[in-house]
Amino acid sequence: MRFLRHFALCAPLLLLAGCSTVDFALFHPVGRVAEAEYHYTLLLVGVMMIVILPTFLLMVIFPLRYRKSRNATYTPNWSHSTVIEILAWGVPFAITAVLIHYSFVGVYAVNPYNPDALDGSPGSALPPIKVDVITTDWQWFFIYPDQHIATIDDLVVPVGRRVDLRLTSTSVMNGFYIPRVAPMVDAMPGMRTKDSFEVDQPGTFEGFSTDFSGAGFSWMQFSTRVVSQAEFDAWTKTVQANPKTLPYATFTQLAHPTVNFGAKPAYFSAPDPELFNKVVMDAMNGVVYPVPDSLTKSVSSNEGKALVPAPASP
């Protein structure tokens, strides 16, 4: 009993002692937008601590100090103090006012449609890289309208360039998220959302869907490769030379429910220039890619079998 009690109180410390921060993706932001998110996280938590920590201390001290067995001061009828009540309302009110201020500044700083954090960034002098993101059940299509290429489950962007995304979905909702890089934004059928980010160091970052989209959801990952401008240009050229193209008819074939186990990438040249708009308009006009019950029931047993046409390597 006594052991249990002490263990219960010490358990959080044991847990914390067992962790290093290396695995905590959100403590290692990359690029201005993610850094701004991290900055506001620390700032807001810091402001909150002004009231949380003293309250926590009182919550430990009062119950221990005023136990019956300790015979501390006892005022059986005391139940009102104007000063304490003013403080009890006033302090949270003041802290909340500060939090609201920083929340408003923060929401503009990381606003996915046009983040203030990217003002004056190295990439802001150059035209942004535009990528259209289309989610299907259960894959990611990345269309580069300016480069005339498209990929499945592989997002490649140059370092130090602003990336502007437009997102939509052919079927249900998905959440677009690259934990260390880009804010989470939902991709919604029949609608267009936006997201922006800029990364200042090369690397590969994991991205995945965060909004549950059905049986294949757990396998909806993509890699985000941030490469140098030269590598990006070379990669673009290779994909442009790929004989596999992506006209709208091909896209509608590929948009049928499919799980891409292991997120194996595929590459296409010459995607339909109106692909994104067609997907949005089709969804609004009632085009659906139904998921039959039988597929929902058997999704994972297909793992290991090639459901996707073998990708042509660039």
Add this chain to the structure above:
Amino acid sequence: MQVDLQDPWSPLFGRLTLDSIPYDNPIIVGTFLGAATIGLIVVAAVLYYKKLPYLWREWLTTVDHKKIGVMYIILGLVMLFRGFVDGLMMRTQQVMAVGPDSPGVLGAQHGFLPPFHFDQVYSAHGTIMLIFAATPIMAGLGNIIVPLQIGARDMAYPYLNAVSLWLTTAGAALIMLSLFVGEFSNAAWVGLMPLAELPYNPGVGVDYWMWAIQLSSLGTTFNAINIIATIVKMRAPGMTWFRMPVFTWVNLSTSIIGLTAFPVLGVALSLLTADRYLGTDFFTVGHGGNFMLYIDLFWIWGHPEVYFLILPPFGIFSEIVPTFSEKPLFGYLTMVAASFAIAGIGWSVWAHHFFTMGMGPDLNGYFSSATMLVGIPTGVKIFNWLFTMYRGRITFTTPMLWAVMGIFLLLFGGFTGMMLSAPAINYTVHDSVFVIAHFHCMVLVVAVGAFAAVAYWWPKVFGFKLDERNGQFFFWTFTLASIVVFVPMFGLGLEGETRRLDYVFNPQWRPLLIAEEVGIVLYCISVFYFLKMIYVSLRDRVPAGDDAWGTGRTLEWMTHTPVPFYNFAVTPQINALDELAWRRENGLDKVKPQTFVPIHMPSNTAVPVIIGAMAMALGFGMIWRIWWMAGAALLAIVVAVIARSFDKNQGYILTAEEIAKFESKTELASMIAEQPKRTPLDHVEAH
């Protein structure tokens, strides 16, 4: 009229075929055998001890608010256990299915649950815990305690009260049935749209979810009406508004939320029903439908619903902390004001559930600010509880331990909630398990409040206390388990793990998943101590006094323990806030009424339980599209309601002599005592 479906349909059985029974799944078959065995044992015991007439007369057809409350709580605890097992399965699946090389058993590629099952399990876990565990337990507590705290004989509408209970039970029964017949929804407890529409969910799962919630939300709305009417109209003489205990106040505020919010859910689900049954396009993507409309409607109900659940625990803590600090509640008026502030602000924050859906910065900023405002009255409440303890004489009985833990959880849940309410932070952890850990902190406040309340008011209802030793073991194992499950979950959120994963694709997340698994095993141990606590208490039955804790302050501790079925022999005259404390100070607490007047009591009725059974048949018929069954059940409900309106039974009179007899031998009037059959009145004079 009927939309096209993929699978066959017959007029007699609708969509139901033998294939709908998952007899090939060992987990479900095992569960079924276990449940069936327990069910058979219970039925056999009832028949063997010839308790069926007792069960029918004293429980199933009762309109007594305390018995209805107890049945609500039993229902809630059973569903809490089911929801816990779902949680256990989810945690075990995630710890088994990490990385592409993780092995799979029972037909799953990774772990033991393929996505088809895992998705049903996580959806069922949320639906059950919020709507069929937390809500019934809180409704049950309100039912038992509110009339006692205001000196009322019963609820304002005893019959409607029973209807509420049986509608909720019908919903819960449908969810349990979905385990063995057909499937449950895979579209989360919120009904992710457009995932819950026919093209993506052609099976009966979403229909089960929809009808179960629809029925129970009807029950909850009726219950809210009842509580409001009771508090407004049935207070004892002298019980002015500002002499009402805080638990009664929060039940008023929470019921106002219930009455105004649940119809919104009803509308949202009805429109979804039209989509799925008639082929309309309210929430579809195409043809002018708009699924954002559903998401807005759902959360316009959903966020007030969160406060609907958490306000009663605030009231519970406000009763327990003064009792065990032997002091009046600090800042009674601000406590009441804070409850209504929370309820009011709760209406204007719903869009913080979808900051990531592309709303502009001003709109996100507004909903962020509104959400942060909730922190002010919540902070006030925490300070008031703290300053109630300040210069008190605290005894740490189990109810007090639970209450203190609840306040800690509230601080931590509130802190992380404030973090989430800032979009700049939300964009990084929305839909991650950080959110899960946050709202589990909050929902644990509800669970902890429920355990506190059950331990606190148990003696009043049953006449003996819960076993203290096992209660403390239960408390400490539960606390430890909560820490070991949810602290790592916050960590996983910061590592970026997203929610609802059947297969965990990132092996870096494994260590903390293992920690969570350890925690869930600790929860299993706490379940053992809970059961042991109940068993030992039932075995020993150490009698408790009228004021079971010796320091009670409110009206319910003035009547007998266990509370007689007529509540108070003579309706008390109220003189002060904390009436019992006032009487104790003035040496009046031992004074018992000597002369009695007859009491007019409501008669039992079988109509509510029939309505409940028929509502379940209606739901089942609609789910499987067995139109004759649904039609017949609906007709039966209408006929039952009309038939009852011709019933001349106007209750019965409990004579002064009978009351005198009960007052001298109180166990004869207790909850479990059998009452003789009484002659109903066929009309009553106005009184």
